[in-house]
Amino acid sequence: MKNITILGAGLVGSLLASLLARRGHQVQLIEKRPDLRIKNWEDGRSINLAMSERGWQAMRAVGVEEQVKKFAIPMYGRMIHDTKGNLAFQPYGKDNQCIYAVSRSLLNQTLMNEAERHGVQLVFEHKCTSIDLQKNTLEITRITPNKAESEEKSTLQPDLIFGSDGAFSAVRSAMMKRPLFNYSQDYIEHGYKELTIPPTADGNWAIEPNALHIWPRGHFMLIALPNPDKTFTCTLFFPWTGNPSFEQLQTKQQILHFFEETFSDILPLMPDLTEEFFSNPTSALLTVRCFPWTYKDKVALIGDAAHAIVPFFGQGMNCGFEDCVVLDEIIDQYNNDWNTILSVYEKSRKSNADAIAELALQNFVEMRDKVADPRFLLRKKIDAHLNQLFPDQWIPLYTMISFTTIPYFDALEVGKQHDAILDKIMEIEGIEDKWQTIDYQSLLGAD
Amino acid sequence: MKNITILGAGLVGSLLASLLARRGHQVQLIEKRPDLRIKNWEDGRSINLAMSERGWQAMRAVGVEEQVKKFAIPMYGRMIHDTKGNLAFQPYGKDNQCIYAVSRSLLNQTLMNEAERHGVQLVFEHKCTSIDLQKNTLEITRITPNKAESEEKSTLQPDLIFGSDGAFSAVRSAMMKRPLFNYSQDYIEHGYKELTIPPTADGNWAIEPNALHIWPRGHFMLIALPNPDKTFTCTLFFPWTGNPSFEQLQTKQQILHFFEETFSDILPLMPDLTEEFFSNPTSALLTVRCFPWTYKDKVALIGDAAHAIVPFFGQGMNCGFEDCVVLDEIIDQYNNDWNTILSVYEKSRKSNADAIAELALQNFVEMRDKVADPRFLLRKKIDAHLNQLFPDQWIPLYTMISFTTIPYFDALEVGKQHDAILDKIMEIEGIEDKWQTIDYQSLLGAD
Known part of the structure; x- marks a missing residue:
C-alpha cells in the first residue's frame, strides 16, 4: 500500500x-x-x-x-431569451434527458x-x-x-x-x-462576472427553474442556472475591451443603460445589479x-x-x-x-x-450566437430527427458528450462527420419545408 | 531621454x-x-x-x-551527402546568392x-x-x-x-x-548534439567549406557548417527515444557502429567522435x-x-x-x-x-527528408525555373526568407500559393521530361 x-x-x-x-x-x-x-x-x-x-x-x-x-x-434544455424578452425552449435530448445544476x-x-x-x-x-x-x-x-x-x-x-x-x-x-x-495557456477575449437573481417577494423562483437560461447576444451572452435556495446564479461572459466590454461599463448609469438595452427582461429581476457588478470580481477564462x-x-x-x-x-x-x-x-x-x-x-x-x-x-460560439439563428435551430431539429430515425447510428454531439460516456475524442470525430452531412442537408433547396420528409436513409447510405 | x-x-x-x-x-x-x-x-x-x-x-x-x-x-548552397558518400550540390539561389556561416x-x-x-x-x-x-x-x-x-x-x-x-x-x-x-512552449521529439570535424593533417578544410552540409536520413539528420579555424561544427538532430535515438547510443561501439552505417563518409573525419559524443550535452529544441x-x-x-x-x-x-x-x-x-x-x-x-x-x-522535414527525394528536387528546379521566367512575380520561398526582407508572414502566405501551384504542376504527366518546355505563362495566368 x-x-x-x-x-x-x-x-x-x-x-x-x-x-x-x-x-x-x-x-x-x-x-x-x-x-x-x-x-x-x-x-x-x-x-x-x-x-x-x-x-x-x-x-x-x-x-x-x-x-x-x-x-x-x-435542467431539461436551454431557455433562450431574445432582446424583446421572448422565450424559446430548446430541449437537450429526448425522453426528458437533462443535466443538473449542482x-x-x-x-x-x-x-x-x-x-x-x-x-x-x-x-x-x-x-x-x-x-x-x-x-x-x-x-x-x-x-x-x-x-x-x-x-x-x-x-x-x-x-x-x-x-x-x-x-x-x-x-x-x-x-x-x-x-x-x-x-x-490560452486566454479567450472574454472575462466573466457573476450576478444574482433573488427569489420573488413571495419566495418563488423568478424564472423557470428547470432550464439553463441563455441570453445570446452574438459576441457575448448572459446565462442563469438555478440554485436550491431559489436564487439563480447569472454569469455574464463579456469582452474585456472593445465595444461593448467590461472596460466600458464603469458607472452605475452605464451598467443600467446597457442592461436595459440588452437584457431588458432580466433587469427588473436583479435589484442588486450595480452593487454586485462593482463588488464581484471580473475573472479570466483560459x-x-x-x-x-x-x-x-x-x-x-x-x-x-x-x-x-x-x-x-x-x-x-x-x-x-x-x-x-x-x-x-x-x-x-x-x-x-x-x-x-x-x-x-x-x-x-x-x-x-x-x-x-x-x-x-x-460551444461558446453556439451558445452566445448560433442558438438565436433560425437556420441553426432547423439544423438542430434535423439532428434530433436523424437520431429518432436511426437511434443507434446517429447520436447528436451534445447527447454523446452529456448523456453518454463515449470518449470525448470519439464524440468529437463523429461530430465532425455529422457536421459534414448536416452541411450538405442544409444546402438542399427548400430544406426548411421538407426536412421531415426527406429520404435520409439513402442520403446517409450514399455518403 | x-x-x-x-x-x-x-x-x-x-x-x-x-x-x-x-x-x-x-x-x-x-x-x-x-x-x-x-x-x-x-x-x-x-x-x-x-x-x-x-x-x-x-x-x-x-x-x-x-x-x-x-x-x-x-555558403552558396546545400551539399547533400547520401549514405554511400555521394555528394549533390543544391544552390540556395541564383547569381551566387549565399548565406554566411558566422x-x-x-x-x-x-x-x-x-x-x-x-x-x-x-x-x-x-x-x-x-x-x-x-x-x-x-x-x-x-x-x-x-x-x-x-x-x-x-x-x-x-x-x-x-x-x-x-x-x-x-x-x-x-x-x-x-x-x-x-x-x-512546444518541444520537438528531437534533441541535438554538437560534434567537430577538425582540419586535415595539412591544415586544410576536410570538406567543401562554402556549403552547408546535410546528411539527410529521413527522420533525422546531421549538418555541418564551416568555422574560420577550418574546423566544421556538426550538429546531429536526432530523436530522444525510439529506434534509432540518443537513448540507444550508449556505448562507444554503438556510436561507432551507427555512424559507420549511417554517416560512413564522415566517420574518418571525426577522430574524437565518441569522446565528444559523451562529453557534449544533448540539448532540447523548442x-x-x-x-x-x-x-x-x-x-x-x-x-x-x-x-x-x-x-x-x-x-x-x-x-x-x-x-x-x-x-x-x-x-x-x-x-x-x-x-x-x-x-x-x-x-x-x-x-x-x-x-x-x-x-x-x-524546414526540418525538408532538410532531413525531402532534400534526398528526386521528386522534391525536380520541384525545386521548377520553382527556380519559374523565378528565372518571372523574376518579379515568382520568388521562391527560400529566397524571400533568406535574401530579402519581405515580412515573414507575407512570405509564408505567398509560399502557400506557390505550393498549391507547384502541386498542380507536379501532377502533370511526364513532368520530369517536359518541365523546361511547359507554357507556364498560361498556367499561372489561368490559376
Whole structure:
C-alpha cells in the first residue's frame, strides 16, 4: 500500500482521495483554503456546475449519487431569451434527458465527507511551497492569517503525489521546469462576472427553474442556472475591451443603460445589479494544455491541473471526475504497477482532454450566437430527427458528450462527420419545408 | 531621454543596446555570464549561425557589416551527402546568392564592442532575481563563484526594461504571472548534439567549406557548417527515444557502429567522435510563442524571449535582429511616445514571428527528408525555373526568407500559393521530361 499525497481538496481531489483510500492506501489531502464545511469558499467565482452523465458515473462509483441528487436541480434544455424578452425552449435530448445544476459547495462537502469516511486525512490551510520531483518531496507551509507569526513548514515524502490543484497548479509548475514538458495557456477575449437573481417577494423562483437560461447576444451572452435556495446564479461572459466590454461599463448609469438595452427582461429581476457588478470580481477564462501529465511512478496531474478548459460545454468538472473513474479502472487492471498505471492513464486521457477543450471553445460560439439563428435551430431539429430515425447510428454531439460516456475524442470525430452531412442537408433547396420528409436513409447510405 | 535596462547581452541584446544608446538613451546591459571577450561562453550548445539578408540589414544599421564580413564564410548552397558518400550540390539561389556561416562568439564580441562605443554600460555576472512589473523594478544579484560569499543585491528602477534574455526569459516569466498572458512552449521529439570535424593533417578544410552540409536520413539528420579555424561544427538532430535515438547510443561501439552505417563518409573525419559524443550535452529544441510582448510603456520582450524557434531555417538570430531594426524604425516614427512605440512594435512583429516559427518547423522535414527525394528536387528546379521566367512575380520561398526582407508572414502566405501551384504542376504527366518546355505563362495566368 502506498503513501499518497493529493494536493487540492476541490471536487476532483476529494473524489480521487475516496477512490484511492478505499483501496487501502494511506491518503493525505492537502488544501490551502479553510475547511469548506466550516467556512465557505464562495467568492463570486464559482461558475455554476452542470452535472451530466460522466459526473453521475463518478458519483455512483463512490456511492453518493442519491445524496447528490437531493440537491441537484434538473435542467431539461436551454431557455433562450431574445432582446424583446421572448422565450424559446430548446430541449437537450429526448425522453426528458437533462443535466443538473449542482451547488459546488454542497457537492464538495459531500465528497470531503466521503473521503473522510474512507480514512483520508484532510489537512486544510496548508499550501505547497516547493516540490522536488527527483526526491519526491513536498514542502508544506501552514497559512497563518497573521503574517508576523513564524511560518510552520514541514517536508513530506510520499510514494506518490497527485496534483489536483487546479488551473494554476503548483505541481504542474514544478513539472514545467523539466525539459520536454509541453505547455500552453490560452486566454479567450472574454472575462466573466457573476450576478444574482433573488427569489420573488413571495419566495418563488423568478424564472423557470428547470432550464439553463441563455441570453445570446452574438459576441457575448448572459446565462442563469438555478440554485436550491431559489436564487439563480447569472454569469455574464463579456469582452474585456472593445465595444461593448467590461472596460466600458464603469458607472452605475452605464451598467443600467446597457442592461436595459440588452437584457431588458432580466433587469427588473436583479435589484442588486450595480452593487454586485462593482463588488464581484471580473475573472479570466483560459484553456491549459500540457504533456506529460506524469513523472515516473511518482507524480500525476489530474483535473484542471492537467487540462483546464473554458466552461461552455459544462464539462470541466465532468471531465475531471472521468479522469478519476478511468484512473480507478486502470488501477484495477495493473494492480500496483504504478509506472504502467500512470503511463496508461495519461495516454488514455490526453486525447480526450484535448477534444473536450476544443468542443468547449466551439460551444461558446453556439451558445452566445448560433442558438438565436433560425437556420441553426432547423439544423438542430434535423439532428434530433436523424437520431429518432436511426437511434443507434446517429447520436447528436451534445447527447454523446452529456448523456453518454463515449470518449470525448470519439464524440468529437463523429461530430465532425455529422457536421459534414448536416452541411450538405442544409444546402438542399427548400430544406426548411421538407426536412421531415426527406429520404435520409439513402442520403446517409450514399455518403 | 530614457533610462533603459536590457537584460541579456546575447546577440539581440547587444545589438539593441547600440541602437538605443546612439539615440542618446542611458542604456545598461546586464548579463549573467562573464564578459565573453575575456572568457568564452562556448559550451557545445551554440548551433552554428547562418547570417542572411535580415541579419546583414541589422549589421548595416549599426555599421559593422564590413567587420563581420571579415570572419563570415559564404555558403552558396546545400551539399547533400547520401549514405554511400555521394555528394549533390543544391544552390540556395541564383547569381551566387549565399548565406554566411558566422561565429557566434566573434559576432557577439563585435556587437558588445559597438555597444560600448556608444556608451552602453555592460554589467556581467549579474542575474535578475526578481522583477516587479507594476513598480518597474528589477532586483539584480551578483553571481559569485563562491556560494558562501554574501550575495550582493541591488534594485534598479529604469524607465524601460527590455527582456532579450532568451528562450527561458526571466522577464517573460514575470509577465506570465499576469492574467491574459498567452503562452506556449512546444518541444520537438528531437534533441541535438554538437560534434567537430577538425582540419586535415595539412591544415586544410576536410570538406567543401562554402556549403552547408546535410546528411539527410529521413527522420533525422546531421549538418555541418564551416568555422574560420577550418574546423566544421556538426550538429546531429536526432530523436530522444525510439529506434534509432540518443537513448540507444550508449556505448562507444554503438556510436561507432551507427555512424559507420549511417554517416560512413564522415566517420574518418571525426577522430574524437565518441569522446565528444559523451562529453557534449544533448540539448532540447523548442518553440516558444507568447503574447503580449509588452507591458504598458515599461517592458518589452525581444528576440528569443518573445519567440524562440527551432533552428532549421537558420532564422532565429536573423529574426531577432529584424525585431531590433523594425523597433528602431518605429521609434523614428513615434518619437518618445513609448506607449505607441511598444504597441506598434508587438503588433508588427507577432504575426511575422509566428510565421517564421511555422516555417522553421516545416524546414526540418525538408532538410532531413525531402532534400534526398528526386521528386522534391525536380520541384525545386521548377520553382527556380519559374523565378528565372518571372523574376518579379515568382520568388521562391527560400529566397524571400533568406535574401530579402519581405515580412515573414507575407512570405509564408505567398509560399502557400506557390505550393498549391507547384502541386498542380507536379501532377502533370511526364513532368520530369517536359518541365523546361511547359507554357507556364498560361498556367499561372489561368490559376
